[in-house]
Amino acid sequence: xxxxxLAHTRFLLIEQIRTPIGLLAAAxxxxxxxxxxxxxxxxxxAAAATTATSSLMLFGAMSSALIGLGTAVAxxxxxxxxxxxxTLPAGPLPRFAGRILSTLAVMLLSVIPVLVMGALxxxxxxxxxxxxxxxxxxxxxxxxxxLMGLVVGYVLAFKAAMAVAxxxxxxxxxxxxxLLPPQVLPGFVQVVSPYVPARGAAELIWWAVAGTLPExxxxxxxxxxxxxMAVAAVWAYRRDEGRxxx
Amino acid sequence: xxxxxxxxxxxxRYGEVRALDGVSLDxxxxxxxxxxxxxxxxxxxxxxxxxxxxxxTSGTVELLGGAPGDPVLRRGIGVTPQExxxxxxxxxxxxxxFVAAHFxxxxxxxxxxxxxxxxxxxxxxxxxxxxGQRRRLGVAPAFVGRPWKVFLDExxxxxxxxxxxxxxxxxxxxxxxxxxxxxxxHYLEEVEAxxxxxxxxxxxxxLADGTMRAVRGMVGTRRVSFxxxxxxxxxxxxxxxxxxxxADLVVSDPDRxxxxxxxxxxxxxxxxxxxxxLEEAFLALTASKETVDA
Numbered sequence: 330x331x332x333x334x335l336a337h338t339r340f341l342l343i344e345q346i347r348t349p350i351g352l353l354a355a356a357x358x359x360x361x362x363x364x365x366x367x368x369x370x371x372x373x374x375a376a377a378a379t380t381a382t383s384s385l386m387l388f389g390a391m392s393s394a395l396i397g398l399g400t401a402v403a404x405x406x407x408x409x410x411x412x413x414x415x416t417l418p419a420g421p422l423p424r425f426a427g428r429i430l431s432t433l434a435v436m437l438l439s440v441i442p443v444l445v446m447g448a449l450x451x452x453x454x455x456x457x458x459x460x461x462x463x464x465x466x467x468x469x470x471x472x473x474x475x476l477m478g479l480v481v482g483y484v485l486a487f488k489a490a491m492a493v494a495x496x497x498x499x500x501x502x503x504x505x506x507x508l509l510p511p512q513v514l515p516g517f518v519q520v521v522s523p524y525v526p527a528r529g530a531a532e533l534i535w536w537a538v539a540g541t542l543p544e545x546x547x548x549x550x551x552x553x554x555x556x557x558m559a560v561a562a563v564w565a566y567r568r569d570e571g572r573x574x575x
Numbered sequence: 576x577x578x579x580x581x582x583x584x585x586x587x588r589y590g591e592v593r594a595l596d597g598v599s600l601d602x603x604x605x606x607x608x609x610x611x612x613x614x615x616x617x618x619x620x621x622x623x624x625x626x627x628x629x630x631x632t633s634g635t636v637e638l639l640g641g642a643p644g645d646p647v648l649r650r651g652i653g654v655t656p657q658e659x660x661x662x663x664x665x666x667x668x669x670x671x672x673f674v675a676a677h678f679x680x681x682x683x684x685x686x687x688x689x690x691x692x693x694x695x696x697x698x699x700x701x702x703x704x705x706x707g708q709r710r711r712l713g714v715a716p717a718f719v720g721r722p723w724k725v726f727l728d729e730x731x732x733x734x735x736x737x738x739x740x741x742x743x744x745x746x747x748x749x750x751x752x753x754x755x756x757x758x759x760x761h762y763l764e765e766v767e768a769x770x771x772x773x774x775x776x777x778x779x780x781x782l783a784d785g786t787m788r789a790v791r792g793m794v795g796t797r798r799v800s801f802x803x804x805x806x807x808x809x810x811x812x813x814x815x816x817x818x819x820x821x822a823d824l825v826v827s828d829p830d831r832x833x834x835x836x837x838x839x840x841x842x843x844x845x846x847x848x849x850x851x852x853l854e855e856a857f858l859a860l861t862a863s864k865e866t867v868d869a
Contacts, residue, residue, distance in 0.1 A: 336676035340665070347664035347700075409660030416626040416654040417677040418646045418720070575630055 333419055337427025338434075341401075345435050351401075355393045355439035359385040362508065363446045372451035376539060377510075379455060382447030383463060383538045384507045386440040387531055390467055391502060393436035394474035395481070396494040402428065402482025403490035406569065415574060432475065433468065440467070459538050466537035470530035473551065476558035483565035501527040523547045526554035577604040578637075579651075579724045579755050580625050585634035587620050587779075594620040595631070596779035602757055604723070607750045609770030610759040611790075617779040618759045622726050625757070626654050639723070650678055653717035653725040661701045667712060668697030671719060678720030690748075691715045692741050707738045714742060724755040731765060743768055797829040801846040807839035821845070 345351060362385055371377040405411050405428075414424055447453040455463065477497065481490050502508060504518060505527025511519060522528045523544065529551025532543035580602040587595040595617045602608055610618050623629040624636045627643035641648045661670065668684055675681035688694050691711045696704070704712065710733050717725045727746070731739045746769060750756055760766050766773055766787070773790040775783040783790055796813060800823045806815070809832055814825040826832045829848050836843065 333676060336673055340662075340669070340673050343669065344662060344664050408662075409657035410662055411660075412628055413654065413656035413660065413716075415628055416649065416652075417674065418649040419677050420646055574628055 333423040334426045334430070337423045338430040339427075341427050341431035342434060345431060351397055352435055352439055355389050355397060355435070356442050358392070359389040359440075360442045360446065362388070363443050363450075366508075368446070368450045375452040375454055378447065378451035378453035379539050380510070380535050380541070382443060382451065382453045383534045384510075384531055385443045386463075387467060387470060387527075387534050388502055388507045389440045389443060390436045390471050391474050391507075391527065391530070392498060393432060393439055394471040395478045395498050396491070397435065398428070398432045398475055398478030399481035399485075399490050399494040400487065401432070402479060403485055403487040406483070406573070407487055412573070421570075429475065432478075436471065437464070455538050459540075463534055463538040466534045470533050470551070473526045473530075473555040473558045476555065476562040479562040480558065480565045483562070483569045501525050504528070505531055507531055524550050526551055529554070578602065579604050579639055580757070581635075581637040582621070582624065582631075583635045583637075585621075585624065585631045585636055587617075587624065587629065588632045593779050595624075597634075598776070598779070598781055600774060600781060600784070602724070602755065604755055605750075605753055606772055607746075607756045607770050608758065609766030609773045609787075610757060610776065611763065611766050611773060612759075612776040612782075614761075616776045618776055619728065620779075621776070622654075622728055622757070622759065626652065626726055650720060651723045653720055653722035655714050655717045655725075655727050655730055657713065657728075661709065661712060663700070663702040665701055666697065667693060667699050667701065667704070670701070670712065671697075671715065674716045674719045681720050682718060687715055687719060690718070690745055692738070707734055710734050711738065711742065714745075718745075718749065722754070724757070725749065727756065727758045729759055729761070732761070739765070796825050796827050797848055797850055799824045799826055799829050799832055799846070799848050801836075801843040803841055803843040805841055807836070807841045809835050809839070 363382070367378060367381040367385065371381045411424075415421070478494065481494050481497070485493055504522050504525040506514060506522060507527060511522055511528065514522060523546040529547035529549075532547045533551065535541045536543045578601045580600075582598050582600045585595055585598045586593065598617070598621065600621075610621065612618050620629065624631055625638055625643055627638070627645075627649060630636075630644070636643055638645075639648045639651050643649070665673075667688065671684045671687060675684065684697065685694070688697055691714065693708060693711055693715065696708065701709065701712070710731070714727065714730045717727060730746070731742055734742065743765075746756060746758070756769075758766065758769060770787060773783070773785065773787055774781060775790060800821055802821050804820070806817065806822050809824070811826050811828050811832060812824050813827065816823040824832065833846070833848075
């Protein structure tokens with residue numbers, strides 16, 4: 330079974346690497362934001378540069394998880410190749426696991442430019458241990474967004490999935506304090522922010538890379554979102570399976 | 576002989592539509608069965624049931640003695656993907672190796688590609704293949720896992736004559752080695768060239784199931800229609816229908832029918848004779864069954 334998961338992961342990775350536009354899209358915006366905002370305005374302050382760099386890494390990772398996974402799943406469902414895969418002697422698990430693993434791999438690739446820029450052009454500094462911890466936190470923090478991507482991908486058609494994923498993504502990223510730190514957000518945004526999953530994800534990552542003590546409400550909300558999205562993803566998957574394969 | 580695939584009184588509905596209606600069918604080891612029928616007849620639904628993609632609304636479907644939903648049983652079958660859905664960015668060799676990863680025992684990639692006239696193309700991306708090459712790559716995965724039985728859905732649609740012959744040779748070779756084949760096609764000639772047994776489906780039912788010869792006899796039919804007040808007793812009528820004072824008959828020997836019609840002395844007018852298409856012949860067949868039932 331693990332070799333089948335590997336075969337599916339490889340197959341999907343090849344697809345993504347040979348059509349690198351998705352990869353570029355996920356890496357592009359945070360890299361631009363890095364150059365335009367973080368380097369000139371926060372570059373000299375080590376602590377601010379470190380958290381800002383990690384915020385933009387989360388921004389890119391979230392986009393891979395939500396937009397990348399959501400559109401990939403929706404597109405998959407429209408290709409005759411996916412029913413063909415169901416006739417092969419394997420259950421749906423290897424394909425599913427392959428989808429998740431290849432999304433994670435692409436996500437980790439797409440955050441590298443921001444990381445490199447943070448290291449070269451700002452005072453951002455992190456110990457190897459904290460960097461590793463940060464990557465671990467990143468993987469945990471994107472779980473609810475991957476699940477949200479699955480919901481979008483299994484419920485909507487490709488074009489709708491693309492639009493809805495982006496509509497969900499940008500407000501969450503802004504409200505979560507990924508583009509501007511929460512402290513400088515307007516008052517009403519500060520009230521909403523702790524309840525948005527992006528905020529909890531960010532708190533987790535800031536904690537990992539910079540050691541800032543996280544607030545409790547955002548972390549609890551992150552857990553609540555993760556569970557909620559997991560339930561929704563299972564529902565969406567079963568609904569789709571019932572429509573297409575029962 | 577062992578039954579490799581079996582449908583027992585299978586009905587499949589999609590909402591209000593009855594795609595299959597009480598179909599029973601046995602496919603035995605070593606058979607090369609052609610599944611013929613017009614679009615929407617239920618051919619694809621039947622294959623989807625046998626390959627585990629769909630479950631019947633009622634009735635039983637068995638594959639190699641078990642349920643087609645069981646992945647382990649599906650190791651024994653090969654299915655053609657739809658040519659239109661091959662992932663564009665993958666290379667030919669990568670697709671074959673990927674499919675092969677699902678089977679404990681699988682064919683050698685190079686040998687398989689050669690068998691389908693794709694030798695030397697292992698490194699080519701699907702997006703760069705010609706239409707004919709794509710079509711052949713659409714059939715090759717069915718044979719990757721050294722299956723006992725293959726389901727080939729419209730394997731030669733869009734192929735030129737040469738490509739079609741090459742593919743037929745490949746299918747025949749597989750069959751001669753003991754493989755079982757269920758093949759769907761729009762083309763009578765294709766089924767004629769390959770199959771020993773022909774199953775005709777229409778309106779979700781099995782209309783005919785027999786040797787090629789028997790079915791060919793059915794297809795060589797003519798449609799004879801004329802206006803008359805009273806339809807006399809006529810020989811060799813396969814199906815009869817009366818609409819608005821016109822009789823519409825499907826017959827195998829129209830000359831004899833006309834002679835008998837004249838001899839009967841019944842007044843008639845507006846005589847028309849035209850070839851019945853394959854589809855019409857089978858539709859007439861269903862219609863006649865319904866009138867017999869009623």
